[in-house]
Amino acid sequence: MEVQSAMDQSSAHTEFPTNLRERRSNVDCAVRDSDSNQGMSKYVPDSISSGAQRLKREVNKRYELVKFQALPEHLKDNEYIFKHYRADWPIREALGSIFTIHNETLNIWTHLSGFFVFMGLTIYTAMKMPSYGEIPGMMHHLPNFQQLRWQSVTDELTNMVAPQPQKPISRWPFFVFLSGAMFCLLSSSICHLLYCHSQRMANLLLKLDYIGIAYLIAASFYPPVYYTFMCNPTLRNTYLIGITCLGLCTIAVSLMPMFQTHQFRPFRAILFASMGISGIVPCVHKLLLHWGEPAAQTTFYLEMTMGALYGLGAVIYATRVPERWKPGHFDIAGHSHQLFHVLVVAGALTHYRAGLLYLKWRDEQGCEAM
Numbered sequence: 001m002e003v004q005s006a007m008d009q010s011s012a013h014t015e016f017p018t019n020l021r022e023r024r025s026n027v028d029c030a031v032r033d034s035d036s037n038q039g040m041s042k043y044v045p046d047s048i049s050s051g052a053q054r055l056k057r058e059v060n061k062r063y064e065l066v067k068f069q070a071l072p073e074h075l076k077d078n079e080y081i082f083k084h085y086r087a088d089w090p091i092r093e094a095l096g097s098i099f100t101i102h103n104e105t106l107n108i109w110t111h112l113s114g115f116f117v118f119m120g121l122t123i124y125t126a127m128k129m130p131s132y133g134e135i136p137g138m139m140h141h142l143p144n145f146q147q148l149r150w151q152s153v154t155d156e157l158t159n160m161v162a163p164q165p166q167k168p169i170s171r172w173p174f175f176v177f178l179s180g181a182m183f184c185l186l187s188s189s190i191c192h193l194l195y196c197h198s199q200r201m202a203n204l205l206l207k208l209d210y211i212g213i214a215y216l217i218a219a220s221f222y223p224p225v226y227y228t229f230m231c232n233p234t235l236r237n238t239y240l241i242g243i244t245c246l247g248l249c250t251i252a253v254s255l256m257p258m259f260q261t262h263q264f265r266p267f268r269a270i271l272f273a274s275m276g277i278s279g280i281v282p283c284v285h286k287l288l289l290h291w292g293e294p295a296a297q298t299t300f301y302l303e304m305t306m307g308a309l310y311g312l313g314a315v316i317y318a319t320r321v322p323e324r325w326k327p328g329h330f331d332i333a334g335h336s337h338q339l340f341h342v343l344v345v346a347g348a349l350t351h352y353r354a355g356l357l358y359l360k361w362r363d364e365q366g367c368e369a370m
């Protein structure tokens, strides 16, 4: 009867895991008290001691993965993923779960590994920045930049990051993009890692995640717009101010509580996608201004590839394919959010490649208006 009662309690808690931390600390006290008084155990009734042990077992079970039905309402995001959820985990356990298998493991690592890749690219790009000392005529004052090059495989990349320039151009727009990529990927990883802690934490981290996406999209405009319209400051500043305002408006909308609800998933996808699609305007404008310029055409193709990768990612995110087709079969690997993450990293890497071409183009040709 007592065993049955414990089982009933256990299943009831699995269904409604609220106030777990409070319960856990009470139970920990009870168990600690029980342990510290072992010397007096002969004075403690068996039913109390075994009750504390049973509660401890029950609490430890809380850090086990649960099914969708057992989730609190704010964590019920994707009904096509059945199992392997973390729910109401303390920060320490949630942080430790980065190295364990659950249905967010690959969501965390797809963007965290992307973050490390972009951090490496940022350091590499910063190290290879040309200085005015490389301008012909001043080369004899400084070490020969060519001697610092890596060989073979990296030669092409190095030459794109820092070709022998006529007049080195500003790198800051490229670093705005790189900072956007790193911020987006890192905030997304943190969100997926700690989202399971509490509703308050989930709301906060989702806002951070959406800010990261808007920041990445807006920051992605900076290199193409800056380097395309470098010789026309009015046009360049108009585009840059326009996309910055659009990014800030998107962030303001994404901070609204209703924006984070599950019902708004398609709206979120449409909002971010349309922000990205608006990039078609400066892209076409670039082709009209620089028709016949190989760098303008190549960067245009790369930008279209990036748009296609982000667009496909948005469609997969909104439709929740493939888990919609086979619910429960992609809980750990292969579900839509992981595919969306991989496509975001691929799109950002494509944009990095385009950014290098812009630097090479403008470093070589310069701009009389500068």
Ligand SMILES: [Zn+2]
Binding pocket: 107, 188, 192, 337, 341
């Ligand atoms: Zn995500």
